[in-house]
Amino acid sequence: MAEKTVPAPATTGSRSSNDMEVTRAQEHHVPPPVDIYETRDGLILLADLPGVSKENLEVHVDDETLTIQAKAQHKVPGQPIYREYELSNFFRQFEVGDQIDAENIKAELKYGVLKLELPIAQSAKPKQVEVKVN
Numbered sequence: 001m002a003e004k005t006v007p008a009p010a011t012t013g014s015r016s017s018n019d020m021e022v023t024r025a026q027e028h029h030v031p032p033p034v035d036i037y038e039t040r041d042g043l044i045l046l047a048d049l050p051g052v053s054k055e056n057l058e059v060h061v062d063d064e065t066l067t068i069q070a071k072a073q074h075k076v077p078g079q080p081i082y083r084e085y086e087l088s089n090f091f092r093q094f095e096v097g098d099q100i101d102a103e104n105i106k107a108e109l110k111y112g113v114l115k116l117e118l119p120i121a122q123s124a125k126p127k128q129v130e131v132k133v134n
Contacts, residue, residue: 044115067093101119
């Protein structure tokens with residue numbers, strides 16, 4: 001499974017930075033750290049997503065690319081008066097190819113850790129050939 005990221009869109013045109021209208025702050029995304037394990041039945045991917053709830057998590061496979069996108073939020077109500085760290089949004093992609101059975105991927109989010117079970121497709125599993133002796 002190879003990591004695959006989408007390049008940032010290139011800016012075009014002859015506008016200078018002084019001519020640009022700023023309407024909102026640009027969102028910042030970081031790649032979540034992951035561990036990938038190979039099992040007999042497929043792959044298990046563990047991604048650290050602190051501050052992410054199920055409602056703010058999107059996992060999908062499209063064109064043989066697995067995408068993890070999440071928005072982190074503080075759970076404490078009110079306005080912060082002092083903050084030493086800022087939660088970031090997460091974005092990461094992996095090229096999974098046709099060896100993964102995308103229809104049977106299982107996902108679980110628990111204590112800020114996303115666990116994805118990526119089963120091997122039946123067509124990609126090794127086949128045992130029976131040898132006959134005369």
